[in-house]
Amino acid sequence: DTGVSQDPRHKITKRGQNVTFRCDPISEHNRLYWYRQTLGQGPEFLTYFQNEAQLEKSRLLSDRFSAERPKGSFSTLEIQRTEQGDSAMYLCASSRDFSNTEAFFGQGTRLTVV
Amino acid sequence: EDKVVQSPLSLVVHEGDTVTLNCSYEVTNFRSLLWYKQEKKAPTFLFMLTSSGIEKKSGRLSSILDKKELFSILNITATQTGDSAVYLCAVFGNTGKLIFGQGTTLQVKP
Numbered sequence: 001d002t003g004v005s006q007d008p009r010h011k012i013t014k015r016g017q018n019v020t021f022r023c024d025p026i027s028e029h030n031r032l033y034w035y036r037q038t039l040g041q042g043p044e045f046l047t048y049f050q051n052e053a054q055l056e057k058s059r060l061l062s063d064r065f066s067a068e069r070p071k072g073s074f075s076t077l078e079i080q081r082t083e084q085g086d087s088a089m090y091l092c093a094s095s096r097d098f099s100n101t102e103a104f105f106g107q108g109t110r111l112t113v114v
Numbered sequence: 115e116d117k118v119v120q121s122p123l124s125l126v127v128h129e130g131d132t133v134t135l136n137c138s139y140e141v142t143n144f145r146s147l148l149w150y151k152q153e154k155k156a157p158t159f160l161f162m163l164t165s166s167g168i169e170k171k172s173g174r175l176s177s178i179l180d181k182k183e184l185f186s187i188l189n190i191t192a193t194q195t196g197d198s199a200v201y202l203c204a205v206f207g208n209t210g211k212l213i214f215g216q217g218t219t220l221q222v223k224p
Contacts, residue, residue, distance in 0.1 A: 033212060042120075042202055042214035043157070056211055064205055093212070102148065103204075103212055105156040 002104035006092050012112045013082055020078045021109045025094030032075050033103065034067055035091040043091055049075060050097075082113045116141045116207050120215035128223050131193050133220045135201050138185040143208030147186050149177055151204040152217070160188075191223045204213055 005024040013019050025032045030051050035043035041079065047057040051072035064082075069075040081087055089110050095103040121136045139147065146164045150157035161170045163179035163186060170177050174193075179186045190197055200217040207213065 031210070035214075040217075040219075042118075042216045043204075045211055045213060048211050054207060095212075101146075102159050102162050104159060105150075108156045110196070 002091055004094050004104055006106035006109050007089075009107060010108055010110045010112075012114060015082055015084060015113055017082055018078065018080045019082060019111065020076055021026050021090055021092075021111075022074060022076050023092030023094075023106060024074045025092070026104060027036045027073075029094035029096055029104075030072065031097055031103075032069060033093045033095075034075070037089045037091055037094065037108075038087075045056075046077070079111075082111075084113045087111055087113045116205070116209070116213050116217035118203055118205050118213050120201075120203050120218050122218060123216065124219040124221070126221045126223065127193055129194055131222075132191045133193060135188040135190075135203075135220070136185060137187070137203030137215055139203075139205045139213075139215075140147060140184065141205045141207035141213065144181065144184075145206040145208070145212045146206045147179055148206070148212070149188050150204065151185070152200040152202055153198075159200075171186065190220075193220075195224055197222050 016047045034046040034050040037043045050068040064080045067077045090110045091108045093103045093105045095101050118139045135216045146174045157185040161177045170185040174191045177188045204214045
């Protein structure tokens with residue numbers, strides 16, 4: 001399967017701990033997006049990359065959140081000092097570019113902060 | 115600020131009914147509109163629309179875009195229980211990020 005891959009699928013952590021998620025996009029895709037989704041809501045934009053460059057980060061995103069895509073391939077999303085409000089599904093998507101192209105999603109990482 | 119609004123937020127129908135889901139948008143320099151289906155996991159891609167008035171069709175699902183009025187509709191004919199899901203509309207604007215609406219939850223009863 002050469003689709004978008006996310007790891008881990010589930011993560012339970014104690015409040016105050018740091019967590020890191022990984023996303024491997026479809027190999028020829030140079031755009032990579034991170035979203036957060038809570039129950040009953042559509043995916044909320046967090047940040048996106050064009051190759052290794054982070055082009056935009058949501059204004060709503062706390063400084064506790066950081067994302068990297070060091071070699072323009074896989075990406076990591078780190079949440080420091082987790083809070084219960086961080087509990088959500090974290091989705092990664094990739095696309096070739098944003099002009100007339102589809103974006104495909106991974107299966108997501110479900111984070112539960114206890 | 116760019117935004118995407120879907121309606122209705124939820125819908126309950128019976129098998130065999132036809133449904134129409136709506137998506138309106140306000141986006142700087144519209145590029146494309148995408149529809150996704152989400153069933154308790156990650157969204158799966160349905161359609162991408164870039165031109166007004168051209169219907170995209172896949173089986174019982176079809177979609178059309180009106181760039182003048184800034185909206186799209188997703189039609190599902192002869193609904194089945196397997197169509198029960200959240201349907202998401204998303205738009206690419208000039209900034210290059212994909213903005214989602216809040217989704218329409220469709221429940222199809224036997």
